[in-house]
Amino acid sequence: MTPALDILDRFERLGWKGNDPMSQMLELRREQPTILGELVTLFLDRALPTNTFIDAALDLMDDDTYSQLVGHAWQRVRQGERSRALIEILEGAALQLPSLFHDDWELVLQLSVESHVKFHQPFLQAWRELDEETVLDWCRHFEDFASLAERDRDRAIAILLSRHEPSARKALSLLSTDPDDDVQDLLLVAGYALDDGVLRSLHNEAPHHIRFDSRQWRLMQAQQPEWIREIRDNQASWQPAATNGSAVVMGGVAAHPCGLCHQPLHRLLRIAEPRNLGIACETDLELATCLSCETWEEDILFFRHDRDGRPIPHPSQQRKEAQTSRFPAEPLLEAEAHLFAAPRRWERQDWGASNNRQNLSRVGGAPSWVQTPSYPDCPDCEKPMPFIAQFDSGLPQSDESEWLWGSGGCSYAFWCPDCRISAHFWQCT
Ligand SMILES: [Zn+2]
Ligand SMILES: [Zn+2]
Structure with a gap:
């Protein structure tokens, strides 16, 4: 029996009781990464519900193996076969490899109807191709x-x-x-x-992942169980193949205080020459928020940016008396991170499908919404503001604790180039 067959036999017999298919899959990958394609193909042959160790195997698969696997799944569906696992694999391909569907868009339309896909589902992502x-x-x-x-x-x-x-x-x-x-x-x-x-x-098509510096990475990994650490160490959205990226300053405090609680603003990212990243801004751009007040005290925080790109709370959100925030927060750890062009397969990401395995902290591209899509109106010109960045939970703070947006959601940043105003809010489940 091959090792891949052995894992599936054991899983079919025992499930997760006294059995750890995730560790077995990871061990298999360590020995022979391309065998993950065989594992998932064999999985499709059995009437098993999809499972997290299969999702993780897909996230870890190299591009060639992935392309062969989804090609195989697509052929089976074209020949009339249907199963939940097959459809879920194709939904993943809608995000990661939508060119797969070039030979039969009518069938994609049919599958959308069959699986009752309407809004907010990853399958919709296929139409961009x-x-x-x-x-x-x-x-x-x-x-x-x-x-x-x-x-x-x-x-x-x-x-x-x-x-x-x-x-x-x-x-x-x-x-x-x-x-x-x-x-x-x-x-x-x-x-x-x-x-x-x-x-x-309302967004560009040039996503750049944040690659964290060694101290950030050590703290972020320390917060995770061993199997997540191993996945992240080997997953392309965290580990860009390129060695040169553009440096960005993260964390620490910004020059101006929060207009609500009057404590220093918390820096998220300072970007030199944001125009190179497809952001319409001629100066440097510093994105900051108040971790204590964002979404807790005001649904959306707005900032005007000065000539150096530094944020100042919008006049509509400047209180004479300091508000006491219910959840006072430490700033993010100060660090020098880098931005890398997202690998083609990870240009679009789904928050739910990522499930803590992928790097969702990005500048540019399309947002990975936790809830329904929502673009704030600029407080000055009243037009919807384009999305420019998102920050996932799990960022390390200056006291080495782990920052969560609400229960562990994602924060989104927007930019009105005409008024030089940024906006920030988060969503969680
Ligand atoms: Zn505040
Ligand atoms: Zn505006």
Whole structure:
């Protein structure tokens, strides 16, 4: 019996009782990383519900093995086979390798209907790879309908999510005629604002992961169980292949005090030349918040930025008398981290699917929402603010404790380039 078969036999017999398939999978990877492809393929042959050790194996798989595996799963689904495990693997591919679906977008549409996928599901992420030829073909189809048939409505949603202009705009106007559709929700899922009839993107497509410095990393790893440490040590979103990234200062306190509790603001990240990262800002940009007040005392904290890019609390959030915060917090550990272009496979990430194994702390790209998508309106120009960064829980603080956003969620940063205003809030489960 092969080692991969042995793991699955034991799992089928015992489950997790007196059995540790996660450790067995990790041991297998240490000996022969490519065998993880065989493990998951064999898993698909059995009618087993999906499991965390399989999810972890997928996160650890090298790109070639992953590409072969999802290609195999896609062929099986194209031949009519259906199982929860197969569909879940393809949902993962919608995030990590959406080009997989190039040969049959109609089937993706069919699967979306079958699995009742509508909003906020990773499967929707596949549409960003929808090719222009199919978009135009589907758009031609629309002309024949006075009102949208059910399948055409799904096609229009797919085209909106493909972000191909001007077809996305056309799809939006078709969807807007349907009173049953919540077009506003769809727009936010697609990452768009509608300004005077023009679609404006609310995020860029150039995500950069934060690579933490050695002291941050040691503390972050110390907070995790051994098996998570091993996964993170070998997972591409934490461990970029490139050796040079741009340096960023993290942690410590900022120059100005919080407008609510009057304690020093907590620095998240200071970025030199943010324009190089696709952020519309001509000066340096310092992102800071008040860990004690963000979302606890005000849903969203807003800051105006001075000529050096330093944040000053927005006048609407400056109190004469200091508020006592219910949860006073230490600043984040001061550190010199680096930003690396996210590997192609990890450009889009789902907060739930990451499950603590992937690095979600990023500058740019599309946000990984914990809850429903939400872009704040700029307090000065009142337009929705583009997303520019997210920070996951587990960041080390100056007293070496672990910072959690609420119960362990994620904080999001936004930037209005016209008004030079940043905004911060977090979501958790
Ligand atoms: Zn505060
Ligand atoms: Zn503004």
